[in-house]
Amino acid sequence: MAAYGAAEALRAAGCDGSVTLVSAEPVVPYDRTTLSKAFLQGQKTVEEILFKPAEHYQELGIELRLGQRASAVDFDRRELVLEPGERLPFDTLLIATGAEPVRLRLPGFDLPGVRYLRSLADAQALREDLSRADRVLVVGCGFIGAEVAASARTLGKQVTVVDPLPVPLAGPLGQEVGSILAEVHRRHGVELRLGQRVAELRGHRRAEEAVLESGERIACDLVVVGVGVRPAVALFQDSGLPIEDGILVDEYCATGIPGVYAAGDVANWWHPGIGRRLRVEHFDNAAQQGAAAARAIAGDPQPYAPVPYFWSDQYDLNLQYAGYPGPWDQVVLRGDSAAPSVTAFYLRQGVVEAVVTINRPRELRPGRRLVEARARVDPAVLADPSTDLRALAQSVRQAE
Amino acid sequence: MTAPEGYVAVKRYDEIPEGGIVPFEVNGDERILVKLEGKIYALSGICTHEYAELAEGDLEDHVIYCPLHGSGFDLETGRVTALPATQPLPVYDVRIVDGVVYVSREPRQG
Numbered sequence A: 001m002a003a004y005g006a007a008e009a010l011r012a013a014g015c016d017g018s019v020t021l022v023s024a025e026p027v028v029p030y031d032r033t034t035l036s037k038a039f040l041q042g043q044k045t046v047e048e049i050l051f052k053p054a055e056h057y058q059e060l061g062i063e064l065r066l067g068q069r070a071s072a073v074d075f076d077r078r079e080l081v082l083e084p085g086e087r088l089p090f091d092t093l094l095i096a097t098g099a100e101p102v103r104l105r106l107p108g109f110d111l112p113g114v115r116y117l118r119s120l121a122d123a124q125a126l127r128e129d130l131s132r133a134d135r136v137l138v139v140g141c142g143f144i145g146a147e148v149a150a151s152a153r154t155l156g157k158q159v160t161v162v163d164p165l166p167v168p169l170a171g172p173l174g175q176e177v178g179s180i181l182a183e184v185h186r187r188h189g190v191e192l193r194l195g196q197r198v199a200e201l202r203g204h205r206r207a208e209e210a211v212l213e214s215g216e217r218i219a220c221d222l223v224v225v226g227v228g229v230r231p232a233v234a235l236f237q238d239s240g241l242p243i244e245d246g247i248l249v250d251e252y253c254a255t256g257i258p259g260v261y262a263a264g265d266v267a268n269w270w271h272p273g274i275g276r277r278l279r280v281e282h283f284d285n286a287a288q289q290g291a292a293a294a295r296a297i298a299g300d301p302q303p304y305a306p307v308p309y310f311w312s313d314q315y316d317l318n319l320q321y322a323g324y325p326g327p328w329d330q331v332v333l334r335g336d337s338a339a340p341s342v343t344a345f346y347l348r349q350g351v352v353e354a355v356v357t358i359n360r361p362r363e364l365r366p367g368r369r370l371v372e373a374r375a376r377v378d379p380a381v382l383a384d385p386s387t388d389l390r391a392l393a394q395s396v397r398q399a400e
Numbered sequence B: 001m002t003a004p005e006g007y008v009a010v011k012r013y014d015e016i017p018e019g020g021i022v023p024f025e026v027n028g029d030e031r032i033l034v035k036l037e038g039k040i041y042a043l044s045g046i047c048t049h050e051y052a053e054l055a056e057g058d059l060e061d062h063v064i065y066c067p068l069h070g071s072g073f074d075l076e077t078g079r080v081t082a083l084p085a086t087q088p089l090p091v092y093d094v095r096i097v098d099g100v101v102y103v104s105r106e107p108r109q110g
């Protein structure tokens, strides 16, 4: 994703040097976010999820090295080593390797019928397995797990979701919003096993049942694991690049090594607006940060200081988030939690740090403006359904 | 009042509020009119990413944002200013004759 954003932005910035895009995946850049949603449900084909067809890169004069994994990098000689041993020289390197699913090392998780979801190939294999499965077990109720559960239910499968948290997604979204989402899944017929862990999987040739730590046994013919991701940094482990929960970069996407940049899920960057480091694992950040890195490479560096944004679609529910992840001390809800049609504001010491809308898209951008302005708003005003959020956001903007 | 050749009448200019997004249809095609700083823009009403009605979207700095996943389209040209959409939004020509807003039947080319 970040690589695509960068490639477009490089050319848009007038950079006419030679550009090569190396990807381990044998396909041009595509919209990964559909893999757990429309693509998994069979509503979209591979062609439909590509950002641009292959010819587009030809038009931009960008060389594609698809299906080629980089295995090492030599910063002294400024060469990237590809898996068969070929060495690609570079002046500038943009690292956009993304993230990889965390693998569960519990007994039975090496059986066939256990799937992870990150790449198109993963999604194709999962789609195939889903078409033959009746009972699906989802391990982990993060965004990917919740979306896969929703897609599997939409396809008419029996779905059980196990998560050690008593309220799913409470980390990023808090108890209030997490509970609303849990209720939506229950209402759609998903069996939730919250506050519980899988101890092992059993089966003869494939995973056939899960045993929870409580002793409960859950029969299944497909297991999907979504227990989080880790930045994909293995390639750079001994390269001398500073790594700490991702590749450390500054507000211009630059690493400590001249001419070497990082963007997207893999980048842990200094956000000058809030004065701390962030690493964000979402689409919009990858697109924007890739473009920001490209501008820096093209000689027009501008501090990258966005309000992070993401969405998640589950069933016909649309959730959007704009804000800074991190601690808050108050959550203010506005709207109807049961429908649900609700907006949540996350406040820290009275300042709006983040906003989440569930089926209330019109309040997202006004809410985002409040976050951007680091506004202090009376919680009662935020909760009051008669408050015109647009007007409020406008007045805050003008007061700046 | 007859419409200029290739145009359809949509609404009186005065009936469109400043900063407003007004949906309308041409032969079942959903479109929107936007009035910003007095100027009228006409664009397709459906996001080019997935299915979302842009009449429910939001305006900021001459960009219309999709309500579902935040794609941005330049009001003037339909160019994508923010992903996930990658296809530009079709835009239509606007003419105002005797206080009535007319919009071209066919999208503007290029």
Ligand SMILES: Cc1cc2nc3c(=O)[nH]c(=O)nc-3n(C[C@H](O)[C@H](O)[C@H](O)COP(=O)(O)OP(=O)(O)OC[C@H]3O[C@@H](n4cnc5c(N)ncnc54)[C@H](O)[C@@H]3O)c2cc1C
Binding pocket: A001, A002, A003, A022, A023, A024, A025, A032, A033, A034, A035, A036, A068, A069, A070, A071, A096, A097, A098, A099, A117, A118, A119, A144, A232, A235, A263, A264, A265, A266, A280, A281, A282, A283, A284, A286, A309, A310, A311, A312, A313
């Ligand atoms: C199923 C799924 C659903 C998602 N849904 C949403 C959503 O609804 N909303 C949202 O905001 N975000 C969503 N995301 C997150 C979003 O897709 C990611 O944040 C985004 O793709 C990150 O972009 P990136 O460029 O950093 O990494 P990636 O898109 O992962 O791209 C990294 C690329 O680098 C390649 N690569 C890695 N190592 C090497 C190597 N050594 N050599 C060569 N190539 C290599 C990888 O194969 C991959 O092609 C979703 C993610 C997944 C997996």
Ligand code: FES
Binding pocket: B047, B048, B049, B050, B051, B052, B066, B067, B068, B069, B070, B071, B083, B084, B085
């Ligand atoms: S439908 Fe408009 S951005 Fe996705």
